[in-house]
Amino acid sequence: MLIRRISMRYRIRLPYEIRQLFCKRCKRLIIPGLTSRVRIGRSSIRAIRITCLHCNHVYRKIIAREHK
């Protein structure tokens, strides 16, 4: 994968936003609306659920931060 190769070559850590684009299970690139499904949770905790359409792995990401 091109991005990974570049990051390994230059020994830099990928920005968080870019790392989010890879499935944690199958390590493939997931693009919202194309190879992944993103849903916003309806509970009091603000979170999004990302479903990888390659391996159907679902993981949640909490997007809200509490201020106290």
Ligand SMILES: [Zn+2]
């Ligand atoms: Zn996957």
